[in-house]
Amino acid sequence: MSVLPPLPVAGPLAIAGLLLAGAHAAPPRVGDVVALLTALAASVCCGWMAMDAANGPLVYWFGGWQPRDGLVLGIGFSVDQAGACFAAFIGLLFAAAIVFAWGYFDTVRSHFHVLMLLFMAGMIGFCLTHDLFNLFVWFEVMSVAGFALTGYQLRSSALSGALNFTVVNTLGSYLLLGGIGLIYARMGALDFSALGRGVATDPGDPVVLAAFALLACGFLIKAAQVPFQFWLADAHAVAPSPVSIIFSGAMVSIGLFGVARLLWPVFAAAPMVHAAAGTLLLGMGAASAVIGGAMALIQRHIKRLLAFSTVSHAGIMLIGLALLDRQALAGTLTYMVGHGLVKGALFAVAGILLATCGGIDEIGLRGLGRPIWPAGIAMGLGGLLLAGLPIGLMDQGISRIAATAPVWALAAIVLGAGCTGGAVLRVTGRVFAGMGPVAGEEKRAPTEEEREKADRPLWLMLAPAALLLALALGVAFLTGTLPDNAAAQFMGGATPGPAGAERPFLSWISLSLALALAALDLFHHRLMAAARIATRLVHPVSAVLQAVHSGVVGDYVAWVVVGLALFAFALS
Amino acid sequence: MTLLPWLVTAWLLAVGLYGIVTSRNYVHLIGCVSVVQSATYVLLLAAGFRWGAGPPIFYDHPPGTPAVDPVVQALVLTDIVIGAVVTAMLLALALQIHKRTGTLDPERLRPLHR
Numbered sequence: 203m204s205v206l207p208p209l210p211v212a213g214p215l216a217i218a219g220l221l222l223a224g225a226h227a228a229p230p231r232v233g234d235v236v237a238l239l240t241a242l243a244a245s246v247c248c249g250w251m252a253m254d255a256a257n258g259p260l261v262y263w264f265g266g267w268q269p270r271d272g273l274v275l276g277i278g279f280s281v282d283q284a285g286a287c288f289a290a291f292i293g294l295l296f297a298a299a300i301v302f303a304w305g306y307f308d309t310v311r312s313h314f315h316v317l318m319l320l321f322m323a324g325m326i327g328f329c330l331t332h333d334l335f336n337l338f339v340w341f342e343v344m345s346v347a348g349f350a351l352t353g354y355q356l357r358s359s360a361l362s363g364a365l366n367f368t369v370v371n372t373l374g375s376y377l378l379l380g381g382i383g384l385i386y387a388r389m390g391a392l393d394f395s396a397l398g399r400g401v402a403t404d405p406g407d408p409v410v411l412a413a414f415a416l417l418a419c420g421f422l423i424k425a426a427q428v429p430f431q432f433w434l435a436d437a438h439a440v441a442p443s444p445v446s447i448i449f450s451g452a453m454v455s456i457g458l459f460g461v462a463r464l465l466w467p468v469f470a471a472a473p474m475v476h477a478a479a480g481t482l483l484l485g486m487g488a489a490s491a492v493i494g495g496a497m498a499l500i501q502r503h504i505k506r507l508l509a510f511s512t513v514s515h516a517g518i519m520l521i522g523l524a525l526l527d528r529q530a531l532a533g534t535l536t537y538m539v540g541h542g543l544v545k546g547a548l549f550a551v552a553g554i555l556l557a558t559c560g561g562i563d564e565i566g567l568r569g570l571g572r573p574i575w576p577a578g579i580a581m582g583l584g585g586l587l588l589a590g591l592p593i594g595l596m597d598q599g600i601s602r603i604a605a606t607a608p609v610w611a612l613a614a615i616v617l618g619a620g621c622t623g624g625a626v627l628r629v630t631g632r633v634f635a636g637m638g639p640v641a642g643e644e645k646r647a648p649t650e651e652e653r654e655k656a657d658r659p660l661w662l663m664l665a666p667a668a669l670l671l672a673l674a675l676g677v678a679f680l681t682g683t684l685p686d687n688a689a690a691q692f693m694g695g696a697t698p699g700p701a702g703a704e705r706p707f708l709s710w711i712s713l714s715l716a717l718a719l720a721a722l723d724l725f726h727h728r729l730m731a732a733a734r735i736a737t738r739l740v741h742p743v744s745a746v747l748q749a750v751h752s753g754v755v756g757d758y759v760a761w762v763v764v765g766l767a768l769f770a771f772a773l774s
Numbered sequence: 775m776t777l778l779p780w781l782v783t784a785w786l787l788a789v790g791l792y793g794i795v796t797s798r799n800y801v802h803l804i805g806c807v808s809v810v811q812s813a814t815y816v817l818l819l820a821a822g823f824r825w826g827a828g829p830p831i832f833y834d835h836p837p838g839t840p841a842v843d844p845v846v847q848a849l850v851l852t853d854i855v856i857g858a859v860v861t862a863m864l865l866a867l868a869l870q871i872h873k874r875t876g877t878l879d880p881e882r883l884r885p886l887h888r
Contacts, residue, residue: 356870362884365800368867372864373807376814380813380814383814755803756795756796
């Protein structure tokens with residue numbers, strides 16, 4: 203039995219406690235330094251375990267409660283390559299967010315860092331655990347830390363965003379708990395392997411299917427997939443930028459990681475679940491990719507735009523999961539890390555705009571980004587990567603997903619990547635190059651006055667963004683067969699499916715779509731006819747989409763019920 | 775095992791969700807979230823209950839006598855702790871919103887648009 207697995211979770215928790223206890227005595231920068239070192243140490247520890255896990259998962263039973271005669275009483279961590287790599291990525295993302303937030307939260311002492319460490323410990327525990335209820339506990343630790351971090355600034359829009367986020371996600375947690383109750387009632391076990399064996403004995407049991415529906419809905423609310431996506435933009439747009447980096451970079455994909463854990467260790471032997479997942483999850487992923495992309499395109503609040511692009515890319519990841527194929531899973535895991543790195547960098551640039559230009563409205567900031575052009579390069583590169591630039595981790599992921607995806611799902615992927623990339627490129631052109639003149643009605647900014655504390659040097663904020671982008675590009679040369687091995691281990695040694703088709707044109711199609719969309723908006727005064735036709739086509743759709751995203755929590759919960767009904771229908 | 779606890783669970787879930795969807799006041803809405811949560815209490819306790827069994831404490835009767843499942847009771851305890859944290863958090867947010875805007879109506883508190 204290895205002693206490493208509990209360390210990256212227990213360590214940050216203990217240090218968070220010490221930081222909180224010493225918050226009033228410690229000098230001002232201690233919180234930053236300690237939290238940064240802790241995040242890096244957790245990341246290194248998880249990376250180390252990922253290498254160790256190449257020959258089989260590292261198993262740790264808490265309190266020495268090892269299973270006897272096949273009966274599992276204890277709670278275990280089982281660290282496989284996929285979980286360890288994802289946890290290492292989470293540690294790294296937190297380190298970047300903490301550097302980005304250097305001195306940002308001085309007025310609240312170390313409380314911000316305490317919450318960040320709790321948040322990180324919850325996420326890493328989620329990746330490493332091998333017990334369904336334990337999974338729920340880490341999920342909840344992560345959620346509560348997230349709720350508190352969102353409403354941190356106590357502005358009224360941040361508060362109502364945090365309330366929507368809390369209500370919808372708490373509801374998701376209760377659905378999850380209901381699913382756990384149902385499956386425990388039938389199986390009498392909570393360990394993934396024991397549950398997997400239990401499901402294999404009676405795969406068509408309606409109670410088991412109902413449990414799957416509730417569990418999957420709980421995770422998909424966290425992953426913000428259509429029709430559960432509404433809370434995400436409200437929360438990610440109003441959270442402080444360092445927190446948004448984590449939300450969009452890691453918290454959304456962690457919900458999908460939960461779905462993957464359901465599909466393989468737990469429900470691997472239930473053909474009905476896999477059949478329903480193959481159609482329903484594929485459809486939900488495609489819908490999220492398209493709707494997220496369309497919503498991103500019609501935003502002018504830059505953080506809200508990035509938040510919707512997260513919905514879209516999480517949809518692409520869900521497509522990858524729903525293909526139920528080893529190669530596609532390897533692609534999805536790669537894409538989660540690649541997208542997290544790129545989106546983290548983009549939110550860091552949004553934070554730079556808030557801090558140095560004193561605003562986040564795309565139209566209001568037109569041309570104001572010129573003095574901080576290096577941030578513009580980072581944003582442009584991020585936009586190109588979102589759009590499918592054929593280099594880096596995201597491209598590696600998408601090419602594996604695309605190899606086995608049906609054509610209509612490919613269309614959704616292209617639309618999602620093209621629209622989100624186009625939206626980000628449009629913002630880059632307008633803010634950092636002053637393109638796209640605006641007149642009249644558009645000048646009126648509908649958003650409230652926003653700015654973030656501006657006492658940090660530009661290089662300190664830009665360094666984490668540059669590092670994340672460099673990783674998204676550079677790590678791709680080092681992965682080798684790691685994604686395939688990790689996916690095989692994740693699926694319990696599944697044999698690889700038939701080799702899919704190479705689709706080298708996909709990334710070029712989405713890239714040209716993105717450039718065309720950005721150009722259409724920025725140069726619409728030169729392309730009168732085309733712009734007028736596009737506006738006439740887009741306007742009714744955008745009006746409907748805006749009306750549906752009403753900002754009222756009751757409406758969101760009604761959509762959650764619709765999603766539950768969809769699951770019930772697909773599994774019946 | 776009777777059907778009653780499962781029906782109660784479904785009923786609590788349904789009325790809680792209905793309350794959240796139609797609520798016009800955040801304090802009322804937070805109460806409805808708690809109602810949804812109590813559905814999970816009933817579900818978990820029903821899953822571990824056995825007729826005629828005692829509490830799972832073997833201090834004054836010998837090990838081996840029938841007892842209800844202690845695991846679900848531990849789960850419910852965790853659930854209660856989580857519920858308390860989330861409700862406190864939500865009420866604190868609602869209080870701050872009321873201080874800043876003077877209203878608790880979700881319809882009038884939409885987060886920013888566009």
